[in-house]
Amino acid sequence: MTALLELERVEARYGAARILNGVDLAIAPGERVALLGRNGVGKTTVVNTLLATAVKCGGEIRVRGERIDRLAGHTAATLGIAVVPQGRKILPNLSIQENLKLAAALRRKGPWTLDAVYGLFPILRERRHTPGTALSGGQQQMLAIGRALMLNPELLILDEPSEGLAPVIVDELGVILRDLAATGVAILLIEQHLRLVRDIAERYAVLSKGAVSAAGRMAEVDQEQLQSSIMH
Template sequence: MSLLAFDRVDAHYGNARILHGVSFEIGAGERVAILGRNGVGKTTIVNTLCGVTTIRAGAVCIRGVRYDSLPNYLAARSGIASVLQGRGILPNLTIEENLLLGAAVSRPGPWTLKTVYELFPALGERAGNPGLGLSGGQQQMLAIGRALMANPDLLVLDEPSEGLAPVIVDELARLFNHLANEGTAIMLIEQNIRLIQRVADRYHVLSKGEVTETGTLAGMTTQQLQDHITI
C-alpha cells in the first residue's frame, strides 16, 4: 500500500483548473522528485495536500483511503508533513514555539524538541529568539525541524534549496538522505539539480498541470535532468 497517491486529480483554485488528471504514488521509504519549470503546478500538489485547493475530479489516497476533498489537518494527522516554499516561519513566535506547532497533531515517534535540537544545535542555542532572527539556512532548518516534530512517514519538501548557498544545500542533501535511510519517505519538489541527483531515486515530470513522464534517476545525465526541469 502506498503512503500517498494522486489518482487522476483535477485541482482548482476557484474556477481555475491547475492540475489536470495528475496521477502518481509514493511508497514507504521512497525518495521521489517532482520536476518541472516554475508555474506548472508543482506547489499546487502541496496545496492540495494542505486542503487549499478544490478537487473537482479524481481523488487523493492516503494509506489506501480515498478522499475527494481534504481538510487542512488530514495529511499531517495521517503522517504527511510539508516544508512549504518560503518556509512559513511565523514571525511573532519564537524558534521553540514554531517547532511546537509541528507537534500539534500528537503523533508518536522519535522527534521531540530534544531530538530536533540535537539534530540542529543552533536552534536549541537560540530557542527563545524570534524565528525570523535566523539566517536563511537556519530558517530552513527550523521549517524542517517543525515538520519533523509531526513524526511524519512522508516528508514533502517544496523548493527547500531556494535562496541557499551551495554549502547549505549540501547539508540538506546529507540530512534528507539520513532521514530516508531511517525510513522517512521523501517527496522533493526542486529545481536544484545537484540536490535532486543526491536525494531522489524516482521522478515525475509535471508540465502544464499534467504528469508527462515518470522514471528513475539512475543513469540519467545532468543535461537530461536539466531538460526535464525546463520542460
C-alpha cells in the first residue's frame, strides 16, 4: 500500500541552524502514528518542514507516492494535510466562525462543514461571533482542531495538543481524537503525554538529534520501554 505521507532522509534547517538530519517516517492512510521525543529534538520542525516555515535541505517527501519538490506554505493544505499547531495559533483578529471559515479556503470536499464542526463542538457555535482568543485553553484547542477539520484532511497532524490543558480536559481531548480516528482520518500525533499517545496511536517513532532513533508498534512496547527510548 502506498503511504499517505512518506519522509525519506529529510533534512531541514532554520537559517543556518540544521535541525533535522535525515528523518524517515511513513504514515499509511487512516493510520495513527505518534512522533515522540524530548523537547528540542526537532518534532515541530518535522511539521514546519511540511509547512515550509523550516527549509528542507535534503531528502524526499512523498504524498501518496508522489514526490513533492517545492513546498510552499499552503502546499500541505492542498495535499490534504491539516495541522493543529503547537500553541494552537488561533488568529485573535478573527471571530471563531471566521477562524473556521478560513480553513475552508480550498473548498476541499468532505464531511466537515461549519455545521459538522459545530455539531462536534457546540460551544464554538454558541460563541461563534466572539474572537477566537476569548476562549479558554481547552476551547481554543477545540477551535484549532475544528479549523484543521474544515480542511477535510486525509492526515491530521497534532503538535502537542495537550500542552497547557488541565488533566480532565486532556481526557476529553483523548475521547475526541479517538472518535476522529474512527472516521478514517490518519493522525500524526506529536505529544509528551504518553497516556494520550497510548490512547490514540498504533505506531510510534522516537526522534532524537534530528533523526528517528526508535520505532515500532505501540502494542509491542510497555510504558517503561517507551519512556526509556525517549530518554535515550
